[in-house]
Amino acid sequence: MRHLDYVAAADANAALQRLSAKPQEAAPIGGGTNLLDLMKLHVQNPAVLVDINGLPLSQVREVEGGGLRIGALVRNSDLAQHPLVRERYPVLSEALLAGASPQLRNMATLGGNILQRTRCAYFRDVSQACNKREPGSGCAALDGYNRMHAVLGVSDKCIAANPSDMNVALAALDASVHVQGLKGERSVPFIDFHLVPGTHPDKESVLQPEELITGVTLPASGFAARSRYVKVRDRAAYAFALTSAAVALELEGTTVKAARVALGGVGTKPWRSKEAEAALVGKPADEVHFKAAAEAALKGAKPRTHNAFKVDLARRTLVRALSLTAGIA
The missing domain is CATH 3.30.390.50 (CO dehydrogenase flavoprotein, C-terminal domain)
Structure with missing residues (x-):
């Protein structure tokens, strides 16, 4: 049986300290709807789970100019039904409600959905070659059954599709992702946050192992309501x-x-x-x-x-x- 440590972080600094202590072995957990699945399949095997549900990141609030700041721990169901989201950014509400099931949406978080990993069957089967899971091992999907796979942004190392509905809406809304590490905070345009596979399919985003997503900002715009x-x-x-x-x-x-x-x-x-x-x-x-x-x-x-x-x-x-x-x- 694999040993697993669990710690509930009291604040962002405590969470970041635990993540940075073992950056390749520790994983933050919010709703856990994706991470726990991958742990059961032995695709991800963290030695430490850092529970971040105690962090004050569960609010949706207006920002100057009429945009919204959405905390990373806002549940997908709550975000989809938020009156300001439905009024000003209906595409985001529709995308969230098109994903998963009500039970999963009640648990899944904004930050976790942004980082949701591919549903490629070869990635999720540890007996199959997958450069995303094990760099240099090959890609079984290239010549395998690839009906669900990507046709844009592909490489000869990986053709796995990003599975998130919410991410598509955020890409269309000029969103920014807020990231916090021990050295401070930074903001990344959403369209630059995820990476195409290229020669390194294992690098899926610009997020570093010892960093946390703290939220997303949606700017006010003339097009978002339509x-x-x-x-x-x-x-x-x-x-x-x-x-x-x-x-x-x-x-x-x-x-x-x-x-x-x-x-x-x-x-x-x-x-x-x-x-x-x-x-x-x-x-x-x-x-x-x-x-x-x-x-x-x-x-x-x-x-x-x-x-x-x-x-x-x-x-x-x-x-x-x-x-x-x-x-x-």
Whole structure:
């Protein structure tokens, strides 16, 4: 039986002290909905669990200018139903409610969801080759059954898709992630927080082992209130995205003044498409230009044997999301 130490941190400094003492062996735990699964599968084997639920990170509050600061321990259910989120950032509420089940959403936290690890079957099976789990071992998904895998941001080392619905919405909202370490705090634009696999699939984000996510800031914007999330999956509930799209639009009459587009289910990270946004701005909000934006978003796709269908499905998903957001569907 593997020995496991557990400590409940009284404050952020205590948590960081324990994490930095054994940065490769200690793991913070909030809701635990992802970490405990991976521990049961022996994919992650921390020697120390640092319980951070006692930290004062469970609030949603307004910030100057009309944005929101969301604590890392805010539960997904609470965030999805928060009146200011539903009013000002509906795409975030819709994305959260599209994920997992009510029971899991009641436990899962903002910070944990940001760091949610891939559901690649080869990553979760320790008998299979996986560069993300064991660098240099290979990637069984490349020539295996890769229907659920990514087509954007892939490399010859890894094609695992980021599984989070919430992350797609945050990528479309110009969010910033707040990170705290023993040397101080820093803020990272959400679209820069996650990393594409490249030659190091084991490095999934810019977060260091001895750091904690403390929260996220959503800025006020002219487009966030007009936003939607569309998810396509194998069944109507409790299933990961085959494709998804988070879209926000600011319109002047029928012309797109500003746009934000992010895709899920198809990227190795939450996939913000500035190409699609550029194809929309200054154009009429109609199906012709929505299709052009979808073409631009998927132009660099690199499908494998079993997931080529995702390219056209993602285009259709994005067109649907744009049409709903613009009110023409």
